[in-house]
Amino acid sequence: MDALTFGVRPGEPGILEDSHIVVEGLTKRYPAAPEPALIDVSLAVRRGEIFGVIGRSGAGKSTLIRTLNRLENPTTGRVVIDGEDIGTLDAARLIGLRRRVGMIFQHFNLLSAKTVWQNVALPLKVAGIERREIDRRVGELLDMVGLAEKRDVYPARLSGGQKQRVGIARALVHRPEVLLCDEATSALDPESTQAILGLLQDINRRLGLTIVLITHEMEVIREICHRVVVLESGRVVEQGDVWKVFGDPQHEVTQTLLGTVQRSIPPELLERLAPQPTNPADSLLLDLHFTGSEGRAPDIGLIAQALGTRTQLLYGGIDRIQGRAQGHLIVSVDAPDAREDIVRRAHLLADKVRELGFVAAGH
Numbered sequence: 264m265d266a267l268t269f270g271v272r273p274g275e276p277g278i279l280e281d282s283h284i285v286v287e288g289l290t291k292r293y294p295a296a297p298e299p300a301l302i303d304v305s306l307a308v309r310r311g312e313i314f315g316v317i318g319r320s321g322a323g324k325s326t327l328i329r330t331l332n333r334l335e336n337p338t339t340g341r342v343v344i345d346g347e348d349i350g351t352l353d354a355a356r357l358i359g360l361r362r363r364v365g366m367i368f369q370h371f372n373l374l375s376a377k378t379v380w381q382n383v384a385l386p387l388k389v390a391g392i393e394r395r396e397i398d399r400r401v402g403e404l405l406d407m408v409g410l411a412e413k414r415d416v417y418p419a420r421l422s423g424g425q426k427q428r429v430g431i432a433r434a435l436v437h438r439p440e441v442l443l444c445d446e447a448t449s450a451l452d453p454e455s456t457q458a459i460l461g462l463l464q465d466i467n468r469r470l471g472l473t474i475v476l477i478t479h480e481m482e483v484i485r486e487i488c489h490r491v492v493v494l495e496s497g498r499v500v501e502q503g504d505v506w507k508v509f510g511d512p513q514h515e516v517t518q519t520l521l522g523t524v525q526r527s528i529p530p531e532l533l534e535r536l537a538p539q540p541t542n543p544a545d546s547l548l549l550d551l552h553f554t555g556s557e558g559r560a561p562d563i564g565l566i567a568q569a570l571g572t573r574t575q576l577l578y579g580g581i582d583r584i585q586g587r588a589q590g591h592l593i594v595s596v597d598a599p600d601a602r603e604d605i606v607r608r609a610h611l612l613a614d615k616v617r618e619l620g621f622v623a624a625g626h
């Protein structure tokens with residue numbers, strides 16, 4: 264893979280200057296596995312950003328995130344955090360690294376025989392921090408995650424969302440600079456997911472924490488990530504700002520993960536689509552795609568003005584991601600004899616235009 268494609272240009276000032284984590288040419292082979300889990304992966308995570316990793320099951324997401332705190336060691340390549348190659352750390356400095364890089368898990372990994380307070384305090388106790396300082400830090404963190412009142416409760420009596428809050432508090436006890444999140448909301452209901460995402464965003468902003476998260480939930484990426492990388496069979500296939508990747512996914516895997524517009528067209532309409540008009544009164548269906556790149560707004564008034572007053576909106580799926588409007592509008596337009604002219608005008612309104620076909624009038 265060409266590292267330049269993915270914004271990692273070793274030695275070039277600027278790109279790497281604000282990089283917090285740099286992954287260079289990482290390959291990981293598990294002894295028993297026929298195929299490598301990661302193949303020549305290069306990427307850079309900027310300081311203070313929320314960086315998402317997506318990919319199909321088995322793509323290598325967990326392996327990648329686990330190399331960032333050396334829960335896994337790469338076969339070749341390296342991980343550099345804050346300018347330090349973490350592969351060179353001895354045992355003592357590895358402990359330091361694990362304190363600078365906190366981690367939360369899908370199934371929370373709490374100790375069931377310990378209370379909320381004890382779970383959060385444990386890493387500090389192990390580190391030999393004095394009692395008064397432990398009390399202060401744990402108190403502060405439980406306040407921050409909204410669990411002060413649950414300090415003496417055991418995990419079994421907490422909801423999933425509350426357990427993850429404990430996980431987050433525990434991951435922050437050593438005041439890390441990086442937080443790794445391994446499917447942190449996958450076991451949660453939608454309401455708790457929203458609350459945890461809000462908390463992660465709050466931590467990212469307030470503490471300036473760099474967050475790397477893996478998820479199979481595209482909504483999570485859309486809601487809180489700044490940039491995203493897409494893995495497939497251990498390789499990086501796409502990477503960039505979330506609004507760009509989600510607005511105009513280039514790779515087939517990304518398109519599949521995000522769902523294509525074809526799936527958004529009502530199936531009964533899809534069944535009646537014909538490649539050519541069968542009747543002069545048939546309507547042309549256009550997919551107007553707003554990628555967010557030109558800052559164009561999907562203005563229905565303008566669209567009707569430009570394409571004709573008999574324009575009908577059949578499907579609207581517009582989102583705002585990182586402040587940019589993007590998504591698809593599917594419209595039907597009369598007068599297919601003026602097809603080329605209509606398509607030319609549509610190109611002035613949307614970033615991409617696709618002719619889907621024709622449907623009989625009165626659809």
Ligand SMILES: Nc1ncnc2c1ncn2[C@@H]1O[C@H](COP(=O)(O)OP(=O)(O)OP(=O)(O)O)[C@@H](O)[C@H]1O
Nearest residue numbers: 293295296300318319320321322323324325326327
């Ligand atoms: N300890 C291991 N030993 C052997 N093979 C492994 C090990 N861990 C992962 N693998 C293999 O490496 C590949 C990548 O796995 P990984 O768990 O990193 O993918 P993933 O994208 O996180 O998948 P999922 O979304 O299903 O968790 C898979 O083929 C997996 O079977």
